[in-house]
Amino acid sequence: MTVVGPFGLSVRDQALEADVQTGLAAVEAGLLDATKSDVPFITEAAQHLVRAGGKRFRPLLAMLASQFGDADAPGVVPSAVVVELTHLATLYHDDVMDEADVRRGVDSANTRWGNSVAVLTGDFLFARASHILADLGPEAVRIQAEAFERLVTGQILETAGPRDGRDPVDHYLDVMRGKTGSLIAVACRFGAMMAGADESAVDILTQYGERLGVAFQLADDVLDIASDSHESGKTPGTDLREGIPTLPVLHLRAQAAAAGKPDDLELIELLDGDLSDDDRLAEALGRLRTHPALEQARRDTVRYAEEARATLKPLPECYAKAALEELCDAVVHRAG
Numbered sequence: 020m021t022v023v024g025p026f027g028l029s030v031r032d033q034a035l036e037a038d039v040q041t042g043l044a045a046v047e048a049g050l051l052d053a054t055k056s057d058v059p060f061i062t063e064a065a066q067h068l069v070r071a072g073g074k075r076f077r078p079l080l081a082m083l084a085s086q087f088g089d090a091d092a093p094g095v096v097p098s099a100v101v102v103e104l105t106h107l108a109t110l111y112h113d114d115v116m117d118e119a120d121v122r123r124g125v126d127s128a129n130t131r132w133g134n135s136v137a138v139l140t141g142d143f144l145f146a147r148a149s150h151i152l153a154d155l156g157p158e159a160v161r162i163q164a165e166a167f168e169r170l171v172t173g174q175i176l177e178t179a180g181p182r183d184g185r186d187p188v189d190h191y192l193d194v195m196r197g198k199t200g201s202l203i204a205v206a207c208r209f210g211a212m213m214a215g216a217d218e219s220a221v222d223i224l225t226q227y228g229e230r231l232g233v234a235f236q237l238a239d240d241v242l243d244i245a246s247d248s249h250e251s252g253k254t255p256g257t258d259l260r261e262g263i264p265t266l267p268v269l270h271l272r273a274q275a276a277a278a279g280k281p282d283d284l285e286l287i288e289l290l291d292g293d294l295s296d297d298d299r300l301a302e303a304l305g306r307l308r309t310h311p312a313l314e315q316a317r318r319d320t321v322r323y324a325e326e327a328r329a330t331l332k333p334l335p336e337c338y339a340k341a342a343l344e345e346l347c348d349a350v351v352h353r354a355g
Contacts, residue, residue: 032338038090042082042099043075049100050107053147064128064140065147068107071125076235077102077203080346081210084224086339088214094159097151098209101163104148106202109170111141159209166205173197188269195233203232220334227330231346234323238354240265241316244307245354256304260294266319270312286310320354 054065081099085092111128129137152160173194181190207228211221243258244267258265268290275283286306294300307313328347334340 031341035086035338035342038086039079039082042085042090042096043078045096046075046078046082046099046103049096050103053100053104053151054144056143061140061143064136065143067125067128067131067140068110075103077106077206080203080206080228080231080343083339083342084207084210084216084228085214086337087211087220087224087334088216090214092214094155094213095210098155098159098213099206101148101152101155101159102202102206102209104144104151105163105167105170108141108144108148109202111137111144155213159212162205162208162212166201169197169201173199173201186273187264188266188273191264191266191269192233195236196229199236200229200232203235204228223330223334227327227343230323230327230330231350234320234327234347234350237266237316237320237323238350240267241313241320241354244304244313256294256300259290259303259307260300262294265316267307267310267313267316270315271307271310274312283310317354321351324348324351 050069051066054062054069056062056065078099081095081102082090085095127137128140148163152163173196176190177194177198181187204225205228207224208221211224216224240258243255243265246255259268271283271290272287274280275287286303289299289303289306292299294303324347328344331340331343
């Protein structure tokens with residue numbers, strides 16, 4: 020049993036472990052190759068987040084999904100590179116929108132070089148992803164375009180907020196399906212499709228990826244409140260401080276609107292105030308950690324992870340399926 024990928028995924032078969040490790044190494048080389056430019060400054064900026072590391076969650080899923088066909092098929096690794104390049108490009112843009120200072124333990128590109136360079140570097144990565152994609156055929160181009168449209172739509176909907184009369188929690192889950200779930204679904208779809216898996220397996224793995232992607236994001240929401248910095252790798256309360264609406268806070272607001280408890284209203288007032296003060300942030304975190312809204316968000320995370328697991332049921336039993344099921348457990352474990 021060997022541990023690979025994010026969350027310490029246990030691979031219980033030597034052949035699968037070798038395939039996954041070889042695939043991820045090839046993806047890493049592909050990312051470095053795709054981010055090279057004749058202009059040294061562009062190479063430096065484009066490789067900034069590649070070299071900072073990351074979970075490589077999407078390429079891992081592509082490698083596992085490819086096991087339901089020919090994992091050595093020539094399109095598997097390039098398609099995983101496309102998905103990861105797209106993800107990286109969105110991080111450059113997200114950091115500009117969020118005015119983030121740090122990403123993956125290093126200065127964000129916008130902090131280091133300014134917003135214009137960060138945005139244009141993200142665009143450069145999109146261009147390189149499109150170049151690779153063109154060699155994978157028109158169907159792959161269409162799939163990626165549709166997913167990218169969903170991703171951007173999710174980002175816009177998050178920025179715009181729910182329309183009048185729309186349940187904010189339902190709106191938020193729609194945002195997560197588009198903003199996070201769509202690209203993770205494509206990672207699974209490309210891995211299976213490029214490997215020549217049958218159509219039903221491709222469809223199952225696509226559905227699995229979207230549900231797992233939502234669970235993955237909801238676990239992050241819980242971690243932002245419930246974890247310490249050593250456990251999560253980022254400062255607790257970052258989303259709170261930046262005023263980003265996450266699921267536990269949305270549940271808190273819904274409960275306060277329904278019951279009008281003075282303690283809940285007081286906590287909302289605290290959250291809506293200035294959380295740049297460390298003491299106020301610590302108080303908000305402490306109160307949220309014992310609030311039922313956090314447990315409700317955990318239950319939502321478990322629900323999506325279990326839906327992802329259930330989606331896999333029709334697939335034949337194999338080590339790759341077991342690894343995908345274990346990822347569901349790992350996402351739930353992250354949320355406590």
